[in-house]
Amino acid sequence: MAWRQAQGAWQNAKGTQYETIIQQMLAAYLQERGLVNKQEPQNIELQDGRVVISLFLSAGETA
Secondary structure, eight states: OHHHHHHHHHHHHHHHHHHHHHHHHHHHHHHHTTOEEEEOSSEEEETTSOEEEOOOOOTTOOO
């Protein structure tokens, strides 16, 4: 049973790492194309007014 919990924790950690990488790639893509109006830790406001929201919250944060 303990190995299942350890495996689940490891998979969650890997998922978080991949999510961070994807968010960084998306932010870089939008920046390179001049589409970003304002960037904050949890969202990116685009030139046309749309907002890209990060669903990843650090431990202890609330939406």
